[in-house]
Amino acid sequence: MSAAQPTDIVIIGAGFSGLYSIYRLRQDYRVICLEAGDGVGGTWYWNRYPGARVDIKSVEYSYGFDHDLAQEWSWPEVFSGQPDLERYANHVADRFELRQHLRLSTTVTRLHFDQDANRWHVYTSKGDHFVCKYIIAATGALSAPNTPPWPGREKFKGEIYHTTEWPREGIDFTGKRVGQIGTGSTGIQLAPIVAEQAQQLYIFQRTPAFSMPSGNRPMAPELERDWKENYADRRRQMLETYGASLTVLPKLSHDDCSPEERQRILEDAWSSQSAFQLMLVFTDVMTNKSANDAVSKFVHQKIREIVKDPATAELLCPKTYPIGGKRLCIDNGYYQMYNRDNVTLVDVNSAPIIAFTEDGLRTAEREYQLDIIITATGFDAVTGALARIVIEGIDGKKLADKWAEGPTVYLGLMTAGFPNLFMVHGPKTPAAQAQMITTGEWQVDYIAGIIADQEREGLSRIDTTEAAEAWWDEEVEMVSRATVHRFADSWYNGKNIDGKKGGFMIYVGGFPRFAQLSKAAVAEGYKGFVRS
Numbered sequence: 001m002s003a004a005q006p007t008d009i010v011i012i013g014a015g016f017s018g019l020y021s022i023y024r025l026r027q028d029y030r031v032i033c034l035e036a037g038d039g040v041g042g043t044w045y046w047n048r049y050p051g052a053r054v055d056i057k058s059v060e061y062s063y064g065f066d067h068d069l070a071q072e073w074s075w076p077e078v079f080s081g082q083p084d085l086e087r088y089a090n091h092v093a094d095r096f097e098l099r100q101h102l103r104l105s106t107t108v109t110r111l112h113f114d115q116d117a118n119r120w121h122v123y124t125s126k127g128d129h130f131v132c133k134y135i136i137a138a139t140g141a142l143s144a145p146n147t148p149p150w151p152g153r154e155k156f157k158g159e160i161y162h163t164t165e166w167p168r169e170g171i172d173f174t175g176k177r178v179g180q181i182g183t184g185s186t187g188i189q190l191a192p193i194v195a196e197q198a199q200q201l202y203i204f205q206r207t208p209a210f211s212m213p214s215g216n217r218p219m220a221p222e223l224e225r226d227w228k229e230n231y232a233d234r235r236r237q238m239l240e241t242y243g244a245s246l247t248v249l250p251k252l253s254h255d256d257c258s259p260e261e262r263q264r265i266l267e268d269a270w271s272s273q274s275a276f277q278l279m280l281v282f283t284d285v286m287t288n289k290s291a292n293d294a295v296s297k298f299v300h301q302k303i304r305e306i307v308k309d310p311a312t313a314e315l316l317c318p319k320t321y322p323i324g325g326k327r328l329c330i331d332n333g334y335y336q337m338y339n340r341d342n343v344t345l346v347d348v349n350s351a352p353i354i355a356f357t358e359d360g361l362r363t364a365e366r367e368y369q370l371d372i373i374i375t376a377t378g379f380d381a382v383t384g385a386l387a388r389i390v391i392e393g394i395d396g397k398k399l400a401d402k403w404a405e406g407p408t409v410y411l412g413l414m415t416a417g418f419p420n421l422f423m424v425h426g427p428k429t430p431a432a433q434a435q436m437i438t439t440g441e442w443q444v445d446y447i448a449g450i451i452a453d454q455e456r457e458g459l460s461r462i463d464t465t466e467a468a469e470a471w472w473d474e475e476v477e478m479v480s481r482a483t484v485h486r487f488a489d490s491w492y493n494g495k496n497i498d499g500k501k502g503g504f505m506i507y508v509g510g511f512p513r514f515a516q517l518s519k520a521a522v523a524e525g526y527k528g529f530v531r532s
């Protein structure tokens with residue numbers, strides 16, 4: 001263990017939130033950013049699987065903090081793929097000279113709060129020991145891979161890959177029998193590309209996802225120009241409307257429309273080349289069951305039209321939860337892929353996977369002979385990355401114990417008993433319900449404001465209270481009750497992982513309301529915080 005190195009702020013994670021945190025805070029404070037990976041970009045560093053791509057237009061899914069960066073950078077495609085997003089993250093790190101603050105290949109393993117000195121002690125996998133006043137956990141809402149504990153993994157003689165730990169050099173599937181477990185957003189992006197190479201692709205599906213065509217295409221000069229001329233206004237509009245993609249907002253509810261109008265609006269949305277337009281066909285898709293059913297049925301219809309084998313088409317139609325209850329997926333030929341002779345959909349809802357074997361996978365029904373198994377099984381979302389760090393707050397209380405029944409937080413920013421520790425995209429923030437680069441920037445600015453106030457007023461500690469957490473819980477529950485999200489088992493409520501507790505972990509009240517409540521708390525004399 002090396003001697004303790006003093007600093008002001010330790011940032012954990014060098015994804016888009018961590019990189020912006022360095023940029024925003026390094027002028028005024030000594031800042032160190034610790035990152036487990038050997039490069040920057042977070043999500044876009046780890047998720048190298050073929051097909052990895054944003055589902056929000058790249059002109060929107062990019063930083064807004066620097067005018068020249070926004071004007072000079074060009075995205076080659078409308079919905080960028082992983083290589084371009086990683087290139088962008090590296091460009092930002094170089095252009096703004098952030099690397100001197102970075103320690104790569106360094107996993108934070110333990111955080112311990114010294115309550116007498118009001119300092120955090122930070123320990124890493126490399127044996128470093130830092131002492132700092134503030135922690136910014138920019139550890140990512142979707143960064144801790146979920147690997148279900150099927151027995152027999154060690155027996156399998158072939159290769160196993162998790163999509164979020166994809167080898168840099170890629171994988172050659174030519175002539176291979178491949179099994180892909182998982183049909184969420186990642187599985188939907190990856191499968192059509194594997195299918196083009198593999199001898200045989202078995203797709204093991206527990207729950208089908210709703211997906212619509214991404215409409216990805218090369219960036220049109222007019223689209224790029226239009227955005228570059230209007231960036232400032234557009235960013236402001238995004239934060240004021242939904243914090244997410246700028247889409248055409250609906251004017252009519254489902255019941256306001258005639259059947260013909262409904263069909264036209266749905267068809268237009270399907271071919272809009274704008275992801276999420278389908279969720280905005282009527283004003284009440286997320287709040288009115290009959291409106292939601294109409295959109296679900298429309299997608300079922302599309303699936304049945306595209307997929308030639310009726311039994312496969314039926315298996316692909318999600319019928320157990322409302323559309324939008326889980327984040328809508330976008331694809332490039334996913335449903336069409338099932339018309340290939342070398343692709344087989346396996347329903348592991350009715351016949352679950354029992355074990356890995358020497359030669360492949362065994363379900364309750366039969367064994368599948370495989371050379372390569374891909375686990376596209378998603379993430380221990382929202383709380384997973386923090387849960388993997390031993391975090392000891394006041395009186396040595398562990399965060400894992402505090403959150404054993406699910407995370408409790410105030411404004412998604414702090415958790416009581418762990419002073420001076422701020423989270424970006426933490427539990428019960430809008431996270432993937434908004435566009436996470438822009439809203440991440442907003443959260444980092446908000447944290448920077450709090451730290452500046454603390455320092456200006458000569459304070460040593462800021463914490464929150466259990467009462468404030470209870471108030472935020474009520475708010476989170478109240479807004480989620482108003483939407484159909486509650487009818488879906490997903491990573492939003494931890495139900496993608498057997499046994500995970502915690503209830504609803506995403507704030508679905510919209511980014512504007514989240515921002516307004518956050519700002520009001522500070523403006524009203526730091527309501528819900530305890531400062532000393």
Ligand SMILES: Cc1cc2nc3c(=O)[nH]c(=O)nc-3n(C[C@H](O)[C@H](O)[C@H](O)COP(=O)(O)OP(=O)(O)OC[C@H]3O[C@@H](n4cnc5c(N)ncnc54)[C@H](O)[C@@H]3O)c2cc1C
Nearest residue numbers: 013015016017036042043054055107108139140143435436
């Ligand atoms: C495949 C995929 C597609 C997505 N598409 C979209 C999209 O279209 N639009 C959108 O808004 N969002 C999307 N997201 C969400 C995406 O995570 C965010 O948009 C954004 O990249 C989050 O940035 P971040 O910096 O907050 O977190 P991340 O990018 O997750 O970065 C967190 C970093 O923290 C590091 N870290 C975690 N724990 C530790 C530790 N103990 N020690 C050291 N380092 C640690 C991780 O290694 C990681 O690099 C997508 C996510 C995935 C997985």
